[in-house]
Amino acid sequence: MGTTQLYxxxxxxxxxxxxxxxxxxxxxxxxMRQRFPKSLTKEFLxxxxxxxxxQLAEA
Numbered sequence: 001m002g003t004t005q006l007y008x009x010x011x012x013x014x015x016x017x018x019x020x021x022x023x024x025x026x027x028x029x030x031x032m033r034q035r036f037p038k039s040l041t042k043e044f045l046x047x048x049x050x051x052x053x054x055q056l057a058e059a
Contacts, residue, residue: 017030
């Protein structure tokens with residue numbers, strides 16, 4: 001059996017806020033992005049994943 005890594009922070013992209021806060025023992029992080037599409041595409045999510053791969057918990 002393997003183990004499952006769960007993340008304890010929810011991230012949200014937006015145009016106005018850039019901060020982290022805690023609500024009901026959960027962490028939320030608002031990340032300000034100047035440009036992101038109105039409807040998400042697989043391509044955008046893949047590029048975003050590659051750009052943020054260093055934040056993954058797995059080696």
